[in-house]
Amino acid sequence: AQTVTQSQPEMSVQEAETVTLSCTYDTSENNYYLFWYKQPPSRQMILVIRQEAYKQQNATENRFSVNFQKAAKSFSLKISDSQLGDTAMYFCAFRAGSYQLTFGKGTKLSVIP
Amino acid sequence: DTGVSQDPRHKITKRGQNVTFRCDPISEHNRLYWYRQTLGQGPEFLTYFQNEAQLEKSRLLSDRFSAERPKGSFSTLEIQRTEQGDSAMYLCASSPAKKINYGYTFGSGTRLTVV
Numbered sequence: 001a002q003t004v005t006q007s008q009p010e011m012s013v014q015e016a017e018t019v020t021l022s023c024t025y026d027t028s029e030n031n032y033y034l035f036w037y038k039q040p041p042s043r044q045m046i047l048v049i050r051q052e053a054y055k056q057q058n059a060t061e062n063r064f065s066v067n068f069q070k071a072a073k074s075f076s077l078k079i080s081d082s083q084l085g086d087t088a089m090y091f092c093a094f095r096a097g098s099y100q101l102t103f104g105k106g107t108k109l110s111v112i113p
Numbered sequence: 114d115t116g117v118s119q120d121p122r123h124k125i126t127k128r129g130q131n132v133t134f135r136c137d138p139i140s141e142h143n144r145l146y147w148y149r150q151t152l153g154q155g156p157e158f159l160t161y162f163q164n165e166a167q168l169e170k171s172r173l174l175s176d177r178f179s180a181e182r183p184k185g186s187f188s189t190l191e192i193q194r195t196e197q198g199d200s201a202m203y204l205c206a207s208s209p210a211k212k213i214n215y216g217y218t219f220g221s222g223t224r225l226t227v228v
Contacts, residue, residue: 046219101158
């Protein structure tokens, strides 16, 4: 069974600064996909960024980028130039084979003005 | 298309009552998923439909839970004889037949409180 671990229950960052959220996972699969989802307070979950395990190049979406270390089974999310609207729960998720996503417990990010 | 819609947004029920939730996916998405999210946890997979066929069910889906997608469009999730442990956010998501690895589109969820 796959597991996803987010070791930082809560984090805070000053507006305009950079923050990195950690995620590790455990799997015996070789082909899989990793995702970061954002869940703002009382709002729906939104896909932030995705990474295919067979791609060595780290994914980037505007201010969001990942550091994917396949051998270490690590998939961290970096948010640059943090904005107040980035305040949310962030979930790391994994998918291999089956269509179901396995989520971590989440990291609550607060952006401080 | 306004995305994935879930109804109701909130539901308070007494223990032992039955409840039913509805999910309307994005119209061109043939895959539909139900997840459950309890406080302080990430979402946990419950079940998955491809068109009207229920293809996968989690062991979390006890006999009191049933899900349907009769015409391959909207889906319902029913919980019979609710228990306090059923209190959670129930999330629905959908994805297209192709580009599954682009991730799901989630609805806003139905928050169930069993008193």
